[in-house]
Structures are given as structure tokens and as C-alpha cells.
Amino acid sequence: MSLQQTTPDALSTTFAALADPTRRAILARLASGEISVTKIAEPFEMSMPAISKHLKVLERAGLIARGREAQWRPCRLEAGPLKNVADWVENYRRFWEESFDRLDAYLAELKTAELRTKDNKEKKKHARKPRKS
Numbered sequence: 001m002s003l004q005q006t007t008p009d010a011l012s013t014t015f016a017a018l019a020d021p022t023r024r025a026i027l028a029r030l031a032s033g034e035i036s037v038t039k040i041a042e043p044f045e046m047s048m049p050a051i052s053k054h055l056k057v058l059e060r061a062g063l064i065a066r067g068r069e070a071q072w073r074p075c076r077l078e079a080g081p082l083k084n085v086a087d088w089v090e091n092y093r094r095f096w097e098e099s100f101d102r103l104d105a106y107l108a109e110l111k112t113a114e115l116r117t118k119d120n121k122e123k124k125k126h127a128r129k130p131r132k133s
Helices: 010-018 021-030 037-041 048-060 080-126
Strands: 064-066 074-077
Touching: 010 021, 010 048, 010 080, 021 037, 021 048, 021 064, 021 074, 037 048, 048 064
Parallel strands: none
Antiparallel strands: 064 074
16 A cells, blocks of 8 residues: 655645744735835744745745845735635635524524413413312
């Protein structure tokens, strides 16, 4: 029995890139527009080679594009893979909404039953008792 090495699909590559909080923070910075690698690195307490490794992961996942203009190395967000993630998650959002709708209906049913039971107890409490002869 041999193990086959498969190429990860685009969604798996995107999720792997998004798994790291530093990379998510980089994407958040790029959401406001194109900036240089130096500007991207400013808030992080890590070396430029470490930032560069994070950028390479994001670039391989198709989440960013890097350019070269003389000494300036601009990076920009490429949101296409994020749309694929959103589409995938959307199916599960619908599942949870439907589940919550069923739960709401069940709780309303329980409340109605509880009110009926309470009302019946009140009626029995105030009903006339038969006289003893």
C-alpha cells in the first residue's frame, strides 16, 4: 500500500495561508490598499526574511500580488480566493440558520404548551369544588 502525494486544492491552500494570525493581519493591512513590504512589516516584531516568508505563502495561495517598481516592492490584496472561502462557508451558514429556525419553532411550541399547562392549572385552582353532603 503506497501513499499518494496529492496537490492540495485551492481552498485548502487558502485555508492554510489564513491559518496564521500574522498572515491574516497582513491581509487586513492590504485591504486598505497597495503598500510596500517595508510598510507591511512595520507593526510586526519579526525580521524582514520572516515577513518575506509569510508573503510568499500568501502569494502562493493567490491572496496577494507583489510588484516591483525600482526599489519599491508593492503588495496588493487579491480577494478572489477569499470569495471561494466565503462561498464554501455560505453553505454552512444556511445550515446553521435553518437549524436555528427549527430550534426557534421548537422553543415557541414548548412555550405555548407551558402556557396551556399553566392556564389549565389556574382553571382547576379556581374551579368550584363539589359540596360534601
